[in-house]
Amino acid sequence: MSRPVGFVGLGIMGAGMAGNLLKAEHEVVVWNRTASRAEPLVEQGATSAVTPSAVAEQCDVVFVCVSDTPDVEAVLFGENGLAAGLRKGSLVVDCSTVSPSATRAWAERLAEAGISFVDAPVSGGSEGAKNGTLSIMVGGAADDVERARPYLEAMGKTITHLGEVGTGQICKLVNQILVVVNMLAVSEALVFAKAGGLDLEKTLTAVTGGAAGSWMLANRGPQVIARDWRPGFRLDLQQKDLRLVLEAADSLGVPALATSTVFHLYRTLEREGLGAEGNHALVKALERLSGFEAAQD
């Protein structure tokens, strides 16, 4: 009889994803640093474990979905971490967005213990996590990815195997470059439109459907002109991801000029206390610089 699947990290993303594993009738053992966050999943049928290593002892495949590189490191190799409980031949699938080079280092370290590793960061926000419509970018050996696939398909709509370990993370960084530079485009365009005296609602109507269109324009443009800063994706988490982009660009020796500009603008906004606003608050940096505010009259 097959053993249950583990899930470590039940934040907004992880809770939705683990929920979809349950809906797909997988047996799931969960752990979260703040234990109370496991309760809703236990009510849906999950088993709760007291430590990551306790999860590991019951499972051969364990998913991880936490905030940042040091968090994954702690979950894997810290006290009562997964590495302490996993047996030879098991598989860790990391859905966090973290450093590609750290990812490769973890995979090598786990391989020494006979444990496989797949990186599988996701895109699509909390709605995607909840609805099982995430885009999942996967790096790892083909066998390991196939082993993870049934679970991934319960959580995402587009599962793309990019290549070896780490390529999922690099692809996620590519995704983030596009997101923020598209948001830079929206910001510069709306500030220009305001300076030019345009009605911004009509402007969005006119330009969203054609060659100028983007997901950010369609979804965040209306929020900007309504001055609605509630996050789809938090500015401070976006900033963290750009830090990963710039570290990777430095490591690869490739310039990332536009992304770097956005990084600096976000960093200032974050320092001034806007970290909990959405990543579309980027427009505020251009507003301050230009003296024009992209608000619908």
Place this chain on the structure above:
Amino acid sequence: MSRPVGFVGLGIMGAGMAGNLLKAEHEVVVWNRTASRAEPLVEQGATSAVTPSAVAEQCDVVFVCVSDTPDVEAVLFGENGLAAGLRKGSLVVDCSTVSPSATRAWAERLAEAGISFVDAPVSGGSEGAKNGTLSIMVGGAADDVERARPYLEAMGKTITHLGEVGTGQICKLVNQILVVVNMLAVSEALVFAKAGGLDLEKTLTAVTGGAAGSWMLANRGPQVIARDWRPGFRLDLQQKDLRLVLEAADSLGVPALATSTVFHLYRTLEREGLGAEGNHALVKALERLSGFEAAQD
């Protein structure tokens, strides 16, 4: 009995648009600098005139769709121009992408002769012009726009009245800011992806459908990695439009930093003879700078 509608300028865009006026059973009088380009439309039922003023003498509403600000100026006020033939109470609708300030000056000059003016630049490329699915951004007095609307609806899918004369042109510039900065995003992202060792086709599959998505990514990303530089929109025309953006930004006193960066990159590519390639050849500037080429292996 109603008089025919005029159409001056039968390039790739104008020919498709005038064709749609004919399909909508409007009587159309056409003129083009290179007369032979009128022939296919005459075969579809149009009447050909020998000069713009000859068009004007037969029509109360005349559309213009030419390349650049001086071209519109010549068609309106040059020898045998429209102004020489139009009678009081007639209407000119300019679908070219040209300077907002020149646009306002023309409208004032025509108003002195009792002629109305509407600016109505379009987006959607040659396919949109042919299929009648253009997005049309309209500036002018409400009465004049209503008068033009039946014709505009024959040529476009989205007709947005932005405000007074010139606002259509400003909105088109907003559109172009979005187009080129989104293309900058695609370029920086694909060069980074290549440097990171990713398979670029798989990368596009993974990122196109989500928050990173844009029209440029979906349509030009595949062309970039296939090294297919055939234009959807020519780089040199894109460059001309950015010159209009930067002139307007200067005039309005609003910064346009990202657009300006793209302008400089395009200008170099144009000088080196790539003006007839598509605007997605922008990636070549980043490729040269970085030493990585965003080609599918």
Place this chain on the structure above:
Amino acid sequence: MSRPVGFVGLGIMGAGMAGNLLKAEHEVVVWNRTASRAEPLVEQGATSAVTPSAVAEQCDVVFVCVSDTPDVEAVLFGENGLAAGLRKGSLVVDCSTVSPSATRAWAERLAEAGISFVDAPVSGGSEGAKNGTLSIMVGGAADDVERARPYLEAMGKTITHLGEVGTGQICKLVNQILVVVNMLAVSEALVFAKAGGLDLEKTLTAVTGGAAGSWMLANRGPQVIARDWRPGFRLDLQQKDLRLVLEAADSLGVPALATSTVFHLYRTLEREGLGAEGNHALVKALERLSGFEAAQD
């Protein structure tokens, strides 16, 4: 007996330069749009003429020093302009900072009337003009430059003949690129220093004398930290010169990314009414963007 030398344009720069011609015992005929500005020079021994063409009728060599390209155009070819009064074989030396391409066009037009032209823009500010220590960048035929040299040596310390007509203006634009990007360096450095909690006076002491040093740092750094915005060179005139740089860069097909960034920052400051402050007010754009103010405590 030799004829007097003409001087058209008696602004801050021109007045000082014409004064130095007088000190060098040249006979000088002057004209200025606002006639009262000629009086101090008449007191020093100059003759005043009622129009540029009246200057031209008395002189074989005429210097021009006015504000912008259209001003030179008017002085040369407008009503009662120099071209109307100069005889064959005469020489115009233009010390204004203006468009290189307009400069070449004027030279060709004057050549048709047998009149020679030299461009000789200057650097060194009002002090340099007054003290005769300007750096003068000269473009023109070698014979014409030699003919102008005795006068130039009365006005400047460094006279550099760059090449044919227009090269003086291009060299002046090179000068302006250096000036403003060096000021960008000063601005970014001082804002960083402030954010890092440094005493700014001590910082200037520590960095001005070495590899980080520049004229802008030594002269404008102390003004910035003392919040003294009196102009050495006015922000709006600097902005005008950058417009010439960007037009020339566009014409040459060479990117000017850093200069372009400064242009956009200055343009916003100018729109907000800071045009009469010095070009070191650039720092205010970075202060607004960053939230840090580079003021000595």
Place this chain on the structure above:
Amino acid sequence: MSRPVGFVGLGIMGAGMAGNLLKAEHEVVVWNRTASRAEPLVEQGATSAVTPSAVAEQCDVVFVCVSDTPDVEAVLFGENGLAAGLRKGSLVVDCSTVSPSATRAWAERLAEAGISFVDAPVSGGSEGAKNGTLSIMVGGAADDVERARPYLEAMGKTITHLGEVGTGQICKLVNQILVVVNMLAVSEALVFAKAGGLDLEKTLTAVTGGAAGSWMLANRGPQVIARDWRPGFRLDLQQKDLRLVLEAADSLGVPALATSTVFHLYRTLEREGLGAEGNHALVKALERLSGFEAAQD
């Protein structure tokens, strides 16, 4: 009787600096990872020790001058490091260019053992180190700085006490921002000059002495046009320092846009193997982007 002064790290900078301590008749105990580099100093009268801790046992004041943050860390706290040998009341003066935040952490850690710490990074290159004309930027408690001053005055011409521990390092980063953005100015200006057809030697003559002037223009401009890439300061070390600038900017929440642009350009050049060239090879990035080469004909 006073004890000798220690000097750890005898690279190009350290060797010159320790030599000047000897010339000023201080007794000096030295150590270098590659022991042979100590020999010339021993010939000048220095004593050589086998480990940093052996230096520490003979001295109450020890200078450190090594390459990067981890090197200082190793010298201080590694096996046989200074901390193992220094007695209570002694003083470490770090002349390396390293992280301000690491600097503050080291000072706190040493303070627990009763050891004082001063950061004193230097500017002025190998000539400055040899000739004792360095600019030294000092952070630390006033008493500690006074204790170090006699030695600093033997090595530098300008000794500036900025403030508490770490401020010397921050000031050095301010210095590096100025250096590289001034070099960006030189690069953009010379590429523009070349595109404009100017003679570059004459251009340098015309612009170096005035408001456009900088140390980089005067010293590196002629090298650029002569295509002489021998380092004053190595590109890869410059790049390391910019990494410190960007880390500090991130930590402080202050944008550093121009510096960041240079960082990305240097990183590409370094990846392509130009790390051992001088920091003026920055111009090669703009040359590649523009297609113009700033070489004297």
